[in-house]
Amino acid sequence: MVALAPNPLRIGLTQERVPAPLLFVLFGASGDLAARKLIPAIYRQFQARRLPAQFALVGVARREWTHEIYREKMHAAVEEFAPNDVGRPGVWGDFASRLFYSPLNIQERESYLRLNELLDRLDREQNIRGNRVFYLSVSPKLFPSALEQLADTGMIADVSKNRIVIEKPFGRDLPSAQELNQIVSAVCDEKQVFRIDHYLGKETVQNMMVFRFANAIFEPLWNRNYIDHVQITVAETVGVEERAGYYDSSGALRDMLQNHLMQIYALAAMEPPVSLGGDGVRNEKVKVVQATRVANPRNIAACAVRGQYSSGWMSGRQIPGYLEEPDVNPESATPTFVAVKLMCDNWRWQGVPFYLRTGKRLPKKVSEIAIFFRQVPLLLFESAAQQLSPNVLTMRIQPDEGISLRFEAKMPGPDILTRSVDMDFQYGTAFGTKTADAYDRLLLDSMLGDQTLFMRSDEVEAAWRVVTPLLTDWEDPDASHRVSQYEAGTWGPAAAEELLTKEGRRWRRL
Ligand code: BG6
DSSP states (O other): OOOOOOOTTOOSTTSOOOOOSEEEEEETTTSHHIIIIIHHHHHHHHHTTOSOSSEEEEEEESSOOOHHHHHHHHHHHHHHHOGGGOOOHHHHHHHHTTEEEEEOOTTOHHHHHHHHHHHHHHHHHHTOTTOEEEEEOSOGGGHHHHHHHHHHTTTTOOTTTEEEEEOSOOOSSHHHHHHHHHHHHHHSOGGGEEEOOGGGGSHHHHHHHHHHHSOTTTGGGSSTTTEEEEEEEEEOSOOOTTOHHHHTTTHHIIIIIIIIIHHHHHHHHSOOOSOSSHHHHHHHHHHHHHTEEESOTTOHHHHEEEEEEESEEETTEEEOOGGGSTTOOTTOOOOSEEEEEEEEOSTTTTTOOEEEEEESSOSSOEEEEEEEEOOOSSOOSEETTSSOOOOEEEEEEESSOEEEEEEEEEOSSSSOEEEEEEEEEEHHHHHSSOOOOHHHHHHHHHHHTOOTTSBOHHHHHHHHHHHHHHHHHHTOTTOOOOOEEEETTSSSOHHHHHHHHTTTOOOOOO
16 A cells, blocks of 8 residues: 655644643623633633643723632633533632733723733743733724734734734625724734634534545545535524624624635635645635635626515524514614525636525524535436435534435335435544534634634635625615515525526525
């Protein structure tokens, strides 16, 4: 057997995963994301002994909390949002002794100077040697002030030791993303910047790379010669919940499609990277997104559909429509559902449609990517379903994480009659373990300085460029077309079905 040549550039996702001594500064420390996701994720890393011995976390927010109040609040957050991870009281106590709090007015220089004093003190006491991660989990309109103040007070001056993590959304369209990128590049180096998209932290999303590039049998088929089309679905059962303040001015296109779905798309469609290091993967992702466009940029109605949920029944409960949700403008045209047909103009994908859809209040929480292969060129057999189904490879991102391949098999009996069957891999049964939360991985990567799973400035801008024709068309004040309604608990407006049926295809039944 021929030995496999090791790649001399095999770094990045495979590197030794122990961060150097570190101060982690969390802006937005009293917010929802911090309580639900960030603090539980950091605490799990602490319990798994993946954090350095010299480690402290400083929470920063407007409220006048003390260190003690902050510790109590975070304990309550872990109990509420990660009850299985609470651990023994001693373990929490040890973690809590590393939590500190500094009240901060995001626009006020004195607050930053006070914060810096605390950081310097903790740094000296624990011999942290200047390594700091600033995590901005604040309203996007505050990003510029926070970045400018951090720069003015010298807190992000050291390119090799100071990092900034920026939560989504990164801009609300191409010009605002470009403007934010300019502010970022004026105050720090791209090497310091970690633009987060939590979908990239999901094991199953990363597994798309392993599946494609660690197996010899799929990549030769991964192109226009064998693939008919690709469907990417991210469906949620939840509605807007208490987030109307943000969501009503954002909607499914900005909240989900421009980032999470485009990232899944990029990993599915990109060329093999030369390495897994910081820029290897990102270079390929940006190339494929730059080659991508909505199918008919001049006729959006022909290639994209938007919808908004109306009242309906889900799990035996009547669900209010989007316009009846708290804090939603009753005249709102914000889409809670989007479906779009994308095309990628490169040698691999020319002519292969990628259909992406996402929505809230759909019948099921499910995220997956389904690759539909071409039909066989000649039908030799009769199928029980009257029509031979194409092979479909499905990567299930969540829940029920796994991969399945649908193919035709002979039905038992004297006749040669075929039926579609599935070959199935499930994470849970194969590895006997639950997949980790996306934030566990991404927070650790930010501490390690590994940018592979974070978005580079050009990537974000390329993704905004793809959705710009949709934004322009849908937000044209003269456009009389309103968003169509779909009943909560259904798969979106009828037009979403037509997007595929008019081309002789169908969304996968989920
Ligand atoms: C967030 C969106 O980025 O992702 C939410 O702002 C959405 O609206 C969430 O509900 C979905 O994430 P997940 O991991 O539950 O699929």
